[in-house]
Amino acid sequence: MTVLQRRLARALPANEAWRPRRRLQRLLDQAGPLLRRPGFVVALLLVLFTLVAALAPWLFTQFDPYATQPSAKLLPPSLSHWFGTDELGRDLYTRVLYGARLSVEAALLAVGLALVCGLGLGIVSGFVGGRLDAVIMRLVDVLLALPGLLLALAIVTAIGFGTLPVAVAVGVGIIPGFARTTRAEVLRIKTLPYVEAARLGGASWGRTLLRHVLPNAWGPVAVLATLDIGAAILATAGLSFLGFGAAPPAAEWGTLIANGRHFLITAPWVSLLPGLFLVLVVFSLNHIARTFEEVQR
Amino acid sequence: MSRLIDVENLKVSYHSGGRVTEAVRGVSFYLQPGETLAIVGESGSGKTTLASALLGLLPLTARIDDGRLAVAGQDISHASERSKQRLRGRVVGLVPQDPMVSLNPTLSIGRQIGESLVLRHGKRYPGLDADVVELLQQVGLDDPALRATQYPHELSGGMRQRVLIAIALAGEPQLIIADEPTSALDVTVQKRILDHLEQLVKARGIALVIITHDLGVAADRADRVLVMRQGEVVESGAARQVLSAPAHPYTRELLAAAPAFGATPRPLPVALAGKQPLLRFDGVGKVFSLPQGRSFQALQALDLAVYPGQTLAIVGESGSGKSTSLRIALGLEQPSSGRVHFAGQDIGTLNWKQFRPLRQRMQLVQQNPFAALDPRFSIYQSVVEPLVSFGLLKGRELEQAARRLMEQVQLPASYLDRLPRELSGGQRQRVAIARALALQPDLLLLDEPVSALDVSVQAQILDLLRELQAELGVAYVLVSHDLAVVASLAHQVVVLKQGQVVEQGEARQVLEQPRELYTRELLEAVPGRRLAVA
Numbered sequence: 062m063t064v065l066q067r068r069l070a071r072a073l074p075a076n077e078a079w080r081p082r083r084r085l086q087r088l089l090d091q092a093g094p095l096l097r098r099p100g101f102v103v104a105l106l107l108v109l110f111t112l113v114a115a116l117a118p119w120l121f122t123q124f125d126p127y128a129t130q131p132s133a134k135l136l137p138p139s140l141s142h143w144f145g146t147d148e149l150g151r152d153l154y155t156r157v158l159y160g161a162r163l164s165v166e167a168a169l170l171a172v173g174l175a176l177v178c179g180l181g182l183g184i185v186s187g188f189v190g191g192r193l194d195a196v197i198m199r200l201v202d203v204l205l206a207l208p209g210l211l212l213a214l215a216i217v218t219a220i221g222f223g224t225l226p227v228a229v230a231v232g233v234g235i236i237p238g239f240a241r242t243t244r245a246e247v248l249r250i251k252t253l254p255y256v257e258a259a260r261l262g263g264a265s266w267g268r269t270l271l272r273h274v275l276p277n278a279w280g281p282v283a284v285l286a287t288l289d290i291g292a293a294i295l296a297t298a299g300l301s302f303l304g305f306g307a308a309p310p311a312a313e314w315g316t317l318i319a320n321g322r323h324f325l326i327t328a329p330w331v332s333l334l335p336g337l338f339l340v341l342v343v344f345s346l347n348h349i350a351r352t353f354e355e356v357q358r
Numbered sequence: 359m360s361r362l363i364d365v366e367n368l369k370v371s372y373h374s375g376g377r378v379t380e381a382v383r384g385v386s387f388y389l390q391p392g393e394t395l396a397i398v399g400e401s402g403s404g405k406t407t408l409a410s411a412l413l414g415l416l417p418l419t420a421r422i423d424d425g426r427l428a429v430a431g432q433d434i435s436h437a438s439e440r441s442k443q444r445l446r447g448r449v450v451g452l453v454p455q456d457p458m459v460s461l462n463p464t465l466s467i468g469r470q471i472g473e474s475l476v477l478r479h480g481k482r483y484p485g486l487d488a489d490v491v492e493l494l495q496q497v498g499l500d501d502p503a504l505r506a507t508q509y510p511h512e513l514s515g516g517m518r519q520r521v522l523i524a525i526a527l528a529g530e531p532q533l534i535i536a537d538e539p540t541s542a543l544d545v546t547v548q549k550r551i552l553d554h555l556e557q558l559v560k561a562r563g564i565a566l567v568i569i570t571h572d573l574g575v576a577a578d579r580a581d582r583v584l585v586m587r588q589g590e591v592v593e594s595g596a597a598r599q600v601l602s603a604p605a606h607p608y609t610r611e612l613l614a615a616a617p618a619f620g621a622t623p624r625p626l627p628v629a630l631a632g633k634q635p636l637l638r639f640d641g642v643g644k645v646f647s648l649p650q651g652r653s654f655q656a657l658q659a660l661d662l663a664v665y666p667g668q669t670l671a672i673v674g675e676s677g678s679g680k681s682t683s684l685r686i687a688l689g690l691e692q693p694s695s696g697r698v699h700f701a702g703q704d705i706g707t708l709n710w711k712q713f714r715p716l717r718q719r720m721q722l723v724q725q726n727p728f729a730a731l732d733p734r735f736s737i738y739q740s741v742v743e744p745l746v747s748f749g750l751l752k753g754r755e756l757e758q759a760a761r762r763l764m765e766q767v768q769l770p771a772s773y774l775d776r777l778p779r780e781l782s783g784g785q786r787q788r789v790a791i792a793r794a795l796a797l798q799p800d801l802l803l804l805d806e807p808v809s810a811l812d813v814s815v816q817a818q819i820l821d822l823l824r825e826l827q828a829e830l831g832v833a834y835v836l837v838s839h840d841l842a843v844v845a846s847l848a849h850q851v852v853v854l855k856q857g858q859v860v861e862q863g864e865a866r867q868v869l870e871q872p873r874e875l876y877t878r879e880l881l882e883a884v885p886g887r888r889l890a891v892a
Contacts, residue, residue: 254730261688262744262793263717276734 094356101352104345111342114158115165124152126159126312135328144334147320157335160312164339167228167306168293174232176286179239184278186240187247188270198244201237209234213296217305224297224313227306231296235289242285246278280353287350291343298339314339360431362533362565363389363412368425368435370407370416381407383589384425391532394559394566396580396597398573398612400812401783404589405569409535411435412567413450414442430532447477451526453536453555457518457543461510467494467521468506474528493524498554515676516547523555533565540575544675544839549883552579571812573612574884577601585609612814625847625865626828628667634702635663636801636833637687637720642696642706644682644857656682657857659696662850666800667827669834671848671865673841673880679857680837684803687835688722689713701800718748721794725806727786731778737789738774744796763792766829767822784815788822795826804836808843820846842884845869853877 095101114121130150138145144153186197204212209231216230250256251274259269294314300306301315309316314335321332370382382404389395399405410416411427414434427435430449434442446452454460462470471490476483483489487506494502497520510518519539526534536555540548556579559566570576576583576597583600585593585608593606604610644657657679664670672680685691686698689705698706700716708716721744724730731740742760745751751759761771767788778786787807794802807823808816824847826832838844844851844865851868853861853876861874872878 254724254726255732257690258722258724258730258790258793259732259743259747261717261722262797263714263747264743265747268747273732277732 095352098352100348104348104352107341107345108349111161111165115161118155118158118162121158122152122155124155126151126155127310135324135331137328138330138334145328145330147331148324153317153331153334156312156317157314157338160314160317160335163224163307163311163313164294164297164315167224167231167297168290170225170228171232171235171293171297172286172290174229175235175239175289176282178232179236180243180282182236182240183243184247184270184275187244188251188274194244197240201240204233204237205241209296210299213300214303214305217300222305222308224307227297227300228293230300231293234296235293238285238289239282242282243278246281247274250274250277284350284354287346287353291346291350294339294343294346361388361428362391362393362430363387363567364426364428365412366426368408368411368427369423370404370411370420371423372417372419373421374419381420381589382411385586385589385591386425387584387591387594389533389565389567391565392563393582394556394568394580395582395584396568396570396576397584397586398570398576399586400571400814402588403586405586406537407589408586409452409537409567409569412535413446413452414439415446447474447529447531449532451529451531451534453519453522453526453534453539455538457515457522460522461518463510465509466506467508467510467513471506471521471524471528474525478529489528493528494521496527496558497521497524498550499524515543516551519543519547519551520554523551523558527558527562531564533567534559535567535569537569538571539568545841545883546675546879548575573601573813585612614817625669625824625849628665628849633665635699636666636701637664637835638662638699639683639687640697640699642683642686642693642698644679644686644691645694655857657686657693658859660852660854660859662852662862664801664833664835664850666833667831668849669827669836669847670850670852671836671838671844672852672854673838673844674854675839677856678854680854681805682857683854684722684805684835684837687803688720689716718797719799720801720803721797721799722803722805723787723790723794723807726810727783727790728810730790731786733778735778736774737776737778737781740778740789741774741792741796744793748797750797759796763796766795766826767792782815783811784818787811787815787819791819791822791826795830795832798830799832801833801835804834804838806838807836809838809840816843823847840884841869841880853880 118126128151130146133142133146133150134148136142136146136150142152142154144157147153147156182197182201186194212234213227213230216233217226220226220229256269256273259273264272297306298313298315298318301313302319304319306315307313317335318332318339321328321330321335324331365388366386368382368385369380372379372381385404385408387395397405397408407416407420410420411422412429414437416422422435425435426433429445432441432445434445461467468487468490471493472486475486475489490506491502494505499505499517499520505513505517505521510521513521534555539555540551543551552575555566558564566579568575568579580597582595583593583597584591585600585606587608593600593604593609600609601613604613639660639662642657642660643655646654646656648654660679660683662670662672672683674680682691686693686706687700689708689710693706696706697704700720703716705713705716731737735743738757738760741763742751742756745756745759760774764771764774769785769788769792773781773785773789778789781789791807804823808819811819820843823834827834834847836844836847848865851861851863851865852859853868853874855876860876861868861872868877869881872881
């Protein structure tokens with residue numbers, strides 16, 4: 062600022078009219094540039110579509126996912142049956158939409174569990190430090206050393222089959238990533254001058270943690286969470302493909318794909334189209350995560 | 359002789375996201391072999407872009423729109439990467455800005471110098487090791503054979519800067535471009551390195567381009583000066599002429615802002631009659647224990663007293679214990695010996711909870727305004743945070759307090775909605791000062807408050823601090839390595855060296871008639887002395 066600008070600034074009458082800007086407005090300002098990226102918008106729309114389908118699948122289809130119709134079995138994709146039909150004549154598109162509920166539910170549960178546990182462990186570990194840090198991190202190391210799918214299989218066999226156990230099993234497998242990322246961020250941020258300034262300004266440890274450390278550590282963790290929803294969807298689908306997930310006739314993406322492999326030669330769409338949809342959703346989530354990561358930089 | 363650099367009407371612009379920013383707008387200048395040219399300007403004036411263009415290292419988003427840019431007779435404005443690469447190292451050498459990050463931490467010093475020797479002489483150059491040692495000796499490092507085997511982290515900032523100079527010299531260039539070569543270093547080290555660079559360049563007949571925001575540095579070293587502002591050259595000519603009789607108002611403004619050029623305002627005198635000291639150190643010492651049972655004496659028997667409304671400056675190079683004394687005053691460190699009194703209360707042994715009420719009366723302004731504000735907090739949130747932490751004000755009152763604070767630091771209230779990244783360095787430092795003033799403290803601790811800022815902005819912040827002191831009667835403890843800054847603010851001065859007090863007393867007396875050799879050295883290191891003396 063030059064001397065002139067400074068004098069201008071002093072003379073400005075705007076001081077009286079000023080009021081703090083609302084949070085929503087700030088959020089909208091930030092979202093603007095994101096919405097100008099076509100790839101991001103397409104990915105976001107697909108994910109939103111999946112989420113809405115998971116909540117209210119009947120909005121997008123007039124078929125019943127459980128109504129069998131033997132005369133219309135294994136029909137190829139057409140205008141009336143977009144994804145074709147399965148061996149019992151059920152509309153596959155409808156079953157994918159209804160299956161979204163179980164798959165998305167399981168994935169969100171898994172990531173939610175991992176997020177809560179991982180963030181908690183990471184923050185405690187990074188903020189308290191010392192022996193507690195060493196103990197927590199060695200536990201995390203042990204978890205990291207086990208292959209994810211093996212760990213999940215072991216947990217599912219221990220606590221039973223079904224959507225919830227599968228979600229827990231997958232969630233436990235991705236805790237270590239969250240714990241590590243959070244801890245690294247907390248360690249970095251707690252030495253920054255603005256944290257010291259807040260402390261010297263009289264802020265308690267709790268306030269410093271909640272208002273300064275957590276929001277600033279949140280960025281990479283949020284990216285990881287978005288990325289891991291995709292991974293969790295894949296893992297739950299994998300477990301239900303192996304038969305640990307939802308029991309038939311409930312539709313779930315993994316079981317849909319598993320069902321179709323009997324007809325892979327004669328009716329490949331039964332397996333491939335649900336698989337393709339799954340891939341698209343995971344890909345969209347990855348793209349969103351990647352975009353967030355770029356924006357942060 | 360032919361010109362080494364010949365720039366005519368050069369225009370460079372940055373293109374990103376559909377926006378075009380003109381960084382250099384029609385600059386013309388030339389440089390003869392053996393000459394020293396200083397390019398002076400604030401941040402954003404286009405001086406670094408100009409240097410990158412000379413090196414052929416413009417980023418991909420930059421475009422040379424117009425003009426001619428010839429180095430050693432070769433036009434490189436649109437030359438291929440390969441031909442530019444031939445120029446770098448052999449014809450043009452660079453001494454980069456930040457010695458802390460400019461060396462490869464995984465290679466030894468000798469290897470890094472060797473790299474540029476190999477580039478110059480070919481892979482099977484027989485005299486490699488001897489040349490490395492000789493170069494290290496030339497740039498003034500003791501025990502060059504040992505230094506060649508060491509790694510960057512084992513050297514201090516000043517030594518690393520010397521290594522970088524050695525690397526630039528290794529290619530035997532005709533021209534060295536030094537981009538703010540010493541702004542990250544202590545003043546005394548700065549002086550020694552610049553002296554040395556000057557000698558080397560003179561001895562070898564190399565031309566030198568110094569890029570700096572500090573007119574003092576330019577005045578001391580350069581034959582000619584080029585003053586840039588917003589991508590344009592506002593003034594150029596012989597150094598002495600430009601600086602003693604500046605023609606352009608901007609140059610005059612820069613000169614007035616440079617603390618070393620005599621016209622610095624002095625602090626207002628404060629009557630002390632019968633006042634009790636606000637902060638008092640009695641024989642305070644601090645020992646840090648290091649691994650393997652060793653210990654390090656950071657501070658020894660420091661006595662000082664800060665009176666209400668007065669400024670006490672603690673001066674010293676890095677490692678002198680000046681930051682430690684601040685941290686002790688703030689209760690972030692406990693003194694190993696001696697007593698610390700704040701407003702009559704012994705604070706040396708208080709724990710965090712007991713200290714908390716005192717924080718309302720004592721606040722800190724940090725060194726680096728770029729890291730001192732939470733990037734996610736709006737300026738409003740940052741400024742009022744201490745008030746919220748202590749639960750003093752709510753709602754409307756809080757907004758009023760924010761407006762009043764912004765007025766005090768002379769920023770428009772509309773800035774309250776901005777995020778820190780939308781402000782310049784000087785503006786951020788104003789916000790940090792506003793935050794420190796929020797609780798209406800009696801004492802502000804200023805930790806190098808202007809060292810991260812441009813010279814002209816420094817002067818504005820110092821003015822602000824002086825005005826605030828007159829208005830609010832706050833006492834300051836100012837920690838600085840820059841005596842020019844100290845002279846414009848301090849009533850009392852303590853000079854520290856390696857944890858010990860070298861000299862102490864009234865500012866006028868210490869700065870005008872220094873008794874100790876060390877103080878005199880510090881004073882001489884202030885850039886711009888040669889011109890001020892002449």
